[in-house]
Amino acid sequence: MSKTATVRARIEPDLKDRVEHVFRQLGLTATQAITLFYKQVEQQRGLPFSVSLPNAVTQKTFEDTDAGRNLTVCEDTDDLFEKLGI
Template sequence: MGYIPPIYQGAKMAKTAMIRARVEPKLKDLAEEVLQRLGLTPTTAITLFYTQIVAHRCFPYQLHTPNAETRRTIRDARAGRGLSKAYSVDELFEVLKAPETRPKRSKVARRKLKVPR
């Protein structure tokens, strides 16, 4: 057996290990509110998450990379290209049925939904 430094001689392994992670403060606060309502601590939630990784031997959620068409659509939407407006549910369904036709804003819909002119 090799040399064992005195600090480790007779020492027991820790029963827990420390995990440090950086997340946005708002995300942390919102997540901890949900966990509190569920009666869980962040430590318990992380332990459950790690347990699922070990049990399934993979990441416990399905992660997908969007295909080219989806990436293009997301890029267009973020740039405001190809978007339609509807000021009532009926107008929305008209747009969905025939996207090339743009319904006119009705005064009734504008008043009910309090859409600025």
């Protein structure tokens, strides 16, 4: 089948660069990755990953962390595990 359709999207330049770096590590071009995404949407008849709104607890956690509230800061992994009780 001939590839003649074009998809255009505006995206943040930094995000584009970071994602295309991942694509290169996977041996994919952006076109191949977009085609793969489209094929998965077609096959699954929806997005190939879960998309949902956060529950109230998660939303409050997002708001708190964005505002710098209720944060636990750890010096290193040992400190993290100690604070978690692991």
